Amino acid sequence: MAADSIVKRLKAPGALARGRLADRAFFIATFIFAGLVLLIVAAIFIELAVMSWPSLIKFGPRFITSSDWDPVAGKFGALPLIFGTVASSVIALLLAVPLGLGVAVFLSEVSPPWLKTPVGFLVELLAGIPSVIYGLWGIFVLAPLVMNHLAPWLNHYFGWLPLFRGTSYGVGLLTAGLILTLMVLPFITSVSREILATVPRDQREAALALGMTRWEVIRHAVLPYGRVGIIGAVILALGRALGETMAVTMVIGNTPRISASLFNPAYSMAAVIANEFTEASSRLYVSALIEVGLVLFGVTFLVNAAARLLIWRVGGGQKRARV
Amino acid sequence: MKNRVEVHDLSAWFDEQQVLFDINVAIEDKCVTAIIGPSGCGKSTFIRCVNRLHETVPGARMSGRVLLDKDDIYAQVVDPVAIRKRIGMVFQRPNPFPTMSIFDNVAAGLKLNGFRRSAELQEIVQRSLEQAALWDQVKDRLGEAGASLSGGQQQRLCIARALAVEPEILLMDEPCSALDPAATQRVEDLLVELQNNYAIVIVTHNMQQAARVSKYTGFFLNGGLIEFDDTSRIFTNPQDKRTEDYITGRFG
Numbered sequence: 001m002a003a004d005s006i007v008k009r010l011k012a013p014g015a016l017a018r019g020r021l022a023d024r025a026f027f028i029a030t031f032i033f034a035g036l037v038l039l040i041v042a043a044i045f046i047e048l049a050v051m052s053w054p055s056l057i058k059f060g061p062r063f064i065t066s067s068d069w070d071p072v073a074g075k076f077g078a079l080p081l082i083f084g085t086v087a088s089s090v091i092a093l094l095l096a097v098p099l100g101l102g103v104a105v106f107l108s109e110v111s112p113p114w115l116k117t118p119v120g121f122l123v124e125l126l127a128g129i130p131s132v133i134y135g136l137w138g139i140f141v142l143a144p145l146v147m148n149h150l151a152p153w154l155n156h157y158f159g160w161l162p163l164f165r166g167t168s169y170g171v172g173l174l175t176a177g178l179i180l181t182l183m184v185l186p187f188i189t190s191v192s193r194e195i196l197a198t199v200p201r202d203q204r205e206a207a208l209a210l211g212m213t214r215w216e217v218i219r220h221a222v223l224p225y226g227r228v229g230i231i232g233a234v235i236l237a238l239g240r241a242l243g244e245t246m247a248v249t250m251v252i253g254n255t256p257r258i259s260a261s262l263f264n265p266a267y268s269m270a271a272v273i274a275n276e277f278t279e280a281s282s283r284l285y286v287s288a289l290i291e292v293g294l295v296l297f298g299v300t301f302l303v304n305a306a307a308r309l310l311i312w313r314v315g316g317g318q319k320r321a322r323v
Numbered sequence: 324m325k326n327r328v329e330v331h332d333l334s335a336w337f338d339e340q341q342v343l344f345d346i347n348v349a350i351e352d353k354c355v356t357a358i359i360g361p362s363g364c365g366k367s368t369f370i371r372c373v374n375r376l377h378e379t380v381p382g383a384r385m386s387g388r389v390l391l392d393k394d395d396i397y398a399q400v401v402d403p404v405a406i407r408k409r410i411g412m413v414f415q416r417p418n419p420f421p422t423m424s425i426f427d428n429v430a431a432g433l434k435l436n437g438f439r440r441s442a443e444l445q446e447i448v449q450r451s452l453e454q455a456a457l458w459d460q461v462k463d464r465l466g467e468a469g470a471s472l473s474g475g476q477q478q479r480l481c482i483a484r485a486l487a488v489e490p491e492i493l494l495m496d497e498p499c500s501a502l503d504p505a506a507t508q509r510v511e512d513l514l515v516e517l518q519n520n521y522a523i524v525i526v527t528h529n530m531q532q533a534a535r536v537s538k539y540t541g542f543f544l545n546g547g548l549i550e551f552d553d554t555s556r557i558f559t560n561p562q563d564k565r566t567e568d569y570i571t572g573r574f575g
Contacts, residue, residue: 203418204379205379205414206418206419208376209374209376209407209414209485210432210485210488211405211407211488212435213404220420220435221420224420224423225421227422
């Protein structure tokens with residue numbers, strides 16, 4: 001009887017109307033939240049463009065093609081900064097993707113159970129360390145290590161490559177890339193690990209039943225199944241690397257110059273803004289720094305768009321396949 | 324007829340729970356052996372012990388002996404990977420590799436074995452797809468994704484994939500349970516073909532299927548092999564009361 005009346009009450013016209021109203025309110029609320037994100041991104045872009053207007057007018061496209069960054073002489077060419085940002089991020093990804101993916105595969109496929117939790121925890125702890133700590137560690141530990149051991153070694157064996165010519169003074173592009181490697185590693189590892197955990201058991205068993213070894217199962221069944229998600233993890237890491245400011249500023253050398261050797265000091269977009277904003281004396285200097293911010297915004301946007309396109313193309317095959 | 328597989332005192336566990344109890348049975352060459360029984364009776368675990376797949380599940384273990392042509396496949400020196408290359412398996416749900424094309428799905432096991440010469444590879448892929456009665460439907464679109472096929476075609480793709488590595492034994496774990504009657508019919512026709520070349524063990528929920536395709540039938544209940552005999556005898560004159568109850572539909 002009681003249950004009967006509950007059902008009746010649920011189906012009463014008033015209850016249904018209330019439900020519809022709640023649905024409507026829910027839709028509107030979440031729509032506003034989502035819309036807010038769009039508005040904020042648009043506002044940042046507009047603000048950057050407006051504030052950098054004097055520099056935009058004065059330098060035009062030369063701003064990103066000229067490599068002459070000389071605030072004293074009033075010359076602002078951001079190419080070395082773009083180079084520094086992109087090159088340090090590329091170094092970081094080249095090292096962090098195999099390393100991070102390797103750790104993820106170890107944790108999800110190979111590791112004995114008792115080791116999974118502590119190693120996984122430590123990797124995620126890496127993500128929580130403030131970047132200024134990475135920077136300090138970079139200055140006091142990593143930079144001397146690069147100067148005294150890594151750079152001479154690379155120079156000795158791979159000196160025939162322009163990348164490893166000359167001497168390192170510790171701070172420079174290579175050191176910045178190495179610091180970034182450590183900083184993005186936890187993103188790649190923890191996201192990839194989640195992705196690998198979602199690969200269904202029947203995929204692994206299909207591979208095992210064909211007589212695949214553990215490595216072959218990972219190579220032919222597990223990684224291909226998770227590839228879209230893994231690319232997502234790499235994009236997340238790339239976004240982090242492109243925008244990282246503090247740690248990079250402390251170890252990259254802060255010299256606006258493009259050079260082939262990774263041992264030489266360089267400068268990144270985020271670092272130049274952080275370093276020079278307080279001392280920017282003229283209106284043009286300030287607006288040039290803001291334009292650097294605009295360019296960084298643009299580079300990040302382009303990289304993300306390119307990555308989305310990649311995911312869409314890779315994932316497109318799968319989507320078509322699922323029909 | 325000679326026995327390809329002999330199972331002696333096979334027991335199996337998932338963690339502390341025992342799911343198979345002292346199974347003794349022999350699988351004959353060049354015929355179909357059906358394994359029937361209600362859900363959870365250990366049928367799947369039984370065939371997964373025959374290709375050493377059971378042990379890949381965390382917490383799973385077994386005891387007893389499984390002989391493939393008189394050699395113990397659980398002996399210390401035996402590599403389970405080598406065993407699985409000799410004993411193919413088809414699963415309950417079709418599980419083609421979603422990122423691979425139809426061709427690559429079939430060739431997946433061959434490429435591992437260092438097969439790179441494309442002419443030979445193509446020949447084997449075609450033969451395997453023909454054996455699986457799928458060639459005519461896919462020959463013009465071998466480059467398309469394996470997962471673009473219908474469920475029944477996917478299952479035959481998985482059969483082709485298993486056949487491509489030329490196993491000696493073929494294990495099938497309810498291969499038709501996710502298929503419609505027409506697709507089921509085609510897979511059954513296939514079994515009749517394939518038994519000329521392979522020893523086949525098929526786990527099935529469907530007693531009519533067992534009666535149609537198999538020469539021998541084993542009835543599992545609660546982890547034990549209750550009765551094993553010629554299929555005709557199991558279905559017409561079972562010796563055990565429980566077998567009779569099951570096949571007459573009194574439970575399960």
